[in-house]
Amino acid sequence: MLSEANIINQLKMAFPNYIGDDAAVLPFSKTEHYVITKDLLIESVHFNCHYYDPVSLANKCLQVNLSDLAAMGATPRYIVLGLSIPSHYQDTLPIFLNAFTTACQRANVELIGGDTTRSPDKLFISVTAIGTANIQQIKYRTGAKPGDVLCVAGSLGYAHLGLQALEANTEGLTLFKDHFLNPSARIAEGRWLAAQKGVTAMMDLSDGLLIDTERLCQCSQVAGIIDCDTFLPSKEFDSACKALACTPLNAQLTGGEDYSLLITMTPTTYHDLNTTFQAQFGYPLTKIGLIEKGDGVILMQHQQRLSREAFKPFSQFGELS
């Protein structure tokens, strides 16, 4: 069986110029590039219709794509929508389409085309999002340097707990379910961070902190040290983990779909950037580790090195771009 990493590697070997970041970059004007990304959402793989109302689902399809643009520091502009619609979703479809329209209008993006077909049984959604980004400011996964600080803007593991609660039909845990059902791309944060010279690399956290940090480090040819002591789960997070029979650290390291931003920045800029970021966006750039020479990701807790093997990813996602 070909793993998703293998698929990506096979295609990357044939087409080395573009594949490897949150989104691909195409020439546009002297000052701006186009940035283009595609994410699939498949019923029974990424969601189930019995807990996903069409309004939230339509918004999520858009937001997960906008999040890839945010991670490059781009401003979203255009959307191409592919829908394969099973008979069980036909009556719900007008609500979904209305909601998708509204979500696009709110995000100030224009639907420019797409394709619709029937589906044998599952709802398949394929969204392509196109943005524009300042050539000088656009951020890639390749820019992290030894000595940089590793930061996260946003939550870790919340969406995963929400998904687990929804799949298990667990009552309550609304905060976590909402993180999964109604994510918001951090567009403003991405643009602001991209404009800061001290920021060296950026990507969005769709598949989980550990696997995504590994990807960033691989692209930058550096090692990442994640300091697990910096994760301070709230009481609410702890009790959600208990209810769902998982450990907080596992959820934080491997839970996907938070659509937080993973950022590296020069150590001298961290303090000031964090202060300004917090003042502007109302939450911190949480420092969770460091970049060093080498490769791979090392997990540290209580000055002990943790085994990477204990933390397997939950997600089946795999981005080419």
Next chain:
Amino acid sequence: MLSEANIINQLKMAFPNYIGDDAAVLPFSKTEHYVITKDLLIESVHFNCHYYDPVSLANKCLQVNLSDLAAMGATPRYIVLGLSIPSHYQDTLPIFLNAFTTACQRANVELIGGDTTRSPDKLFISVTAIGTANIQQIKYRTGAKPGDVLCVAGSLGYAHLGLQALEANTEGLTLFKDHFLNPSARIAEGRWLAAQKGVTAMMDLSDGLLIDTERLCQCSQVAGIIDCDTFLPSKEFDSACKALACTPLNAQLTGGEDYSLLITMTPTTYHDLNTTFQAQFGYPLTKIGLIEKGDGVILMQHQQRLSREAFKPFSQFGELS
């Protein structure tokens, strides 16, 4: 139930600026536009894996998208690939990916990104293709004028007969099966036609001549007169129709996936364009009708008007762009 035409209309009302052509057009440089399209191919809707070998399937996924670019007169440049892979296709996947890579390289397009996920049971393929086209030459569906000649470059109904033969497991009929399994986008023809001033509108024939002519006429706010006496089915076509229990005219008017080009041009230019086209590409621009004032499509045979209702489309496709 919301039909595909209704879906497109609902979205077009909200986003009137782009939707309605084979592909959407985005600004690029002073001389060129980007042209972008997305087509879905779904197992058990558009194909079945028992008759579709992965090499042909990979090529078709690419060609159907390139055909949309051809219809705008664009040169294909970039591809974004979305794949949702069921367990039954895992062993075949490396062959598919190799073939897709080769097909891209042959078409001189670069794979720039995408997304891969597992699928519950069906293979789901979403390709986004991006080309560039000369701003002055790019052709739309909106340019047909009363008095124009309606032409087709390529076959009509062949792919449909091939699909019917494959689905019914009919032996022989290789020519028709090959039309369905291995279509080629008419890129060179599209570019050449787009550069001709006499060509007023163009689109590709993916869903069948009748429905696609209706779409072109609707976009141009004109009526189309299709002269069915111009269709001269070969003996081979006639006998394939007999074997598959359908009438030649029905297959020619409603069979989809030929990826021929539908073109309108000024009447004074037809003769010369056809002569040069035939010399260059080895087959004619078949004149199949006229454009008049009004709306809708009128079918004429032996000086009689045929009922539109007798010819229902087979296809479930519906392009937004």
